[in-house]
Amino acid sequence: MTDGAIAPPQSRTAYVADRIRRDVASGELRPGELIKQTVLAKRYGVSPTPVREALRLLEADGVVTYSPHRGASVLEMTPDTAQDLYRLRAASEAVAAGMAAERMTPSGLALVRDKHALLDEAVRAGADPAELSVLNKDFHFAVYQQSSPIVLQYVEALWVRFIPSSTIWTPAHARELQDDHDGILDALVRGDAEEAARLTSAHILHAAEIRDREPGLRPAGDVEREQFPAGR
Numbered sequence: 001m002t003d004g005a006i007a008p009p010q011s012r013t014a015y016v017a018d019r020i021r022r023d024v025a026s027g028e029l030r031p032g033e034l035i036k037q038t039v040l041a042k043r044y045g046v047s048p049t050p051v052r053e054a055l056r057l058l059e060a061d062g063v064v065t066y067s068p069h070r071g072a073s074v075l076e077m078t079p080d081t082a083q084d085l086y087r088l089r090a091a092s093e094a095v096a097a098g099m100a101a102e103r104m105t106p107s108g109l110a111l112v113r114d115k116h117a118l119l120d121e122a123v124r125a126g127a128d129p130a131e132l133s134v135l136n137k138d139f140h141f142a143v144y145q146q147s148s149p150i151v152l153q154y155v156e157a158l159w160v161r162f163i164p165s166s167t168i169w170t171p172a173h174a175r176e177l178q179d180d181h182d183g184i185l186d187a188l189v190r191g192d193a194e195e196a197a198r199l200t201s202a203h204i205l206h207a208a209e210i211r212d213r214e215p216g217l218r219p220a221g222d223v224e225r226e227q228f229p230a231g232r
Contacts, residue, residue, distance in 0.1 A: 012050035017057050019044050021160045024063060024074055031076040035064065062161060075161075079212075086208035089158050090201040093140070096155055098197035099147035101188050108146040109188065115139040116185050123174045132169035139181060143188065143200075168210045180206060 020040070023029045035055065041048045055072045058064045065075045100108075119135040127135075137159070144152050169177065180203040187196035 012046050013053040013057070016040070016044055016046060016050045016054035020054060020058060021063065025160050029074050031074050033074050034070065035072040035074065037072075061157060082211070083208060085158060085161055086204060086211075089155070090204040090208075092151070092155055092158060093144065093204055094197040094201035096144040096147040096151045097184065097188070097200035098193040099151060100143050100145075101191055101193040101196040103148075104146050104188060104191065108142075112139070112142045112146070112185065112188060115142040116181055119181065120178060123178050126171065129167045129169045129171075129174075132174055133167040136169055136177070143184070168207055168214070173210050177203070177207065177210075 020029065020035075029035065037048050037051045037055070041051045044051070055064055055066070059066050059072070062075060064072050066072045104112075115135070115138045119132065119139050122132055122135055141152075141156075144155050180199065183199045184196060184203065187199055
């Protein structure tokens with residue numbers, strides 16, 4: 001949804017599902033944490049019924065998991081799952097960037113430029129990694145908003161699957177990641193859909209490679225896998 005757009009009315013279930021996704025993405029709800037339906041109902045100002053229905057939807061989307069004896073909890077990200085999601089992101093976001101290049105409007109390009117400039121300024125100023133992570137998402141979705149609503153919805157579903165306990169937007173990597181963005185923006189300005197898609201895919205895989213080689217950035221479970229490696 002573009003800046004300033006008015007969202008259509010939501011059902012209580014859709015509203016709760018959206019709030020849970022946001023709380024998962026922000027880290028308010030953590031991997032493995034038991035989700036107490038009564039607590040969420042009070043937090044969101046609804047009855048327990050839409051919370052229960054929203055959790056069923058999110059279970060189907062892979063955001064939460066449900067056990068008859070334990071209840072619902074945020075799905076924990078394994079290293080293999082993280083790599084699978086990065087590969088899916090690389091493919092789908094390449095499509096989104098290519099379509100964005102083909103369908104870009106002057107106002108859309110102005111929005112993308114603005115988000116890129118805000119992130120670039122923050123990188124140069126040595127901003128906090130958490131702030132950089134938010135600005136990074138703003139840039140990506142400013143691009144993907146120019147593609148297609150159905151593509152944007154699919155990409156959003158992949159992003160929410162990442163439960164970020166850490167960010168790769170650290171001082172060691174922020175500049176190289178923003179350099180990737182420079183190339184993507186240049187391709188969008190030129191309207192080169194093929195190059196925008198290629199560079200976006202490479203950027204996502206670059207992020208995956210950074211996360212995989214940095215122990216502190218890996219999803220929970222990676223240390224255990226290294227101590228007890230699977231047989232080949």
